[in-house]
Amino acid sequence: MRNNMWLGFTIAFTFTIILALLIGWPSTLVAGVAAGFCFRKALRAFLITLLATGCAWMIMALIPALWSPTWLLASKLVQIPGLSSDFAFLMFLITAITGGLLGGLGASNTVILRRLFSNLLTLSKAN
Numbered sequence: 001m002r003n004n005m006w007l008g009f010t011i012a013f014t015f016t017i018i019l020a021l022l023i024g025w026p027s028t029l030v031a032g033v034a035a036g037f038c039f040r041k042a043l044r045a046f047l048i049t050l051l052a053t054g055c056a057w058m059i060m061a062l063i064p065a066l067w068s069p070t071w072l073l074a075s076k077l078v079q080i081p082g083l084s085s086d087f088a089f090l091m092f093l094i095t096a097i098t099g100g101l102l103g104g105l106g107a108s109n110t111v112i113l114r115r116l117f118s119n120l121l122t123l124s125k126a127n
Contacts, residue, residue: 032106054100
């Protein structure tokens, strides 16, 4: 069971980074769906994939910030609701939470749909 947890985390993290470079943000949903096949419980799939895709999005948001003026943009955007520019990290945190939720929902939906279809198949075989 523990191996499936790490396998799901690795699949979600790796697919998110690799596919994001190729197709953009929808890759997070694809990564979540792929990782969802490693789990049996929807809550566990959601939480682990949320963590994996959230970490991947945070890394992908912070790497460009090292070489570009992304912090300036983040500090300006955070001032819109009236916060201080010291809270620029909130923009990166919101980015990670958004990516994590998208991946987690993809994984939990995969687990739920897989369970639904397996139940439907067993019912159709019984009749």
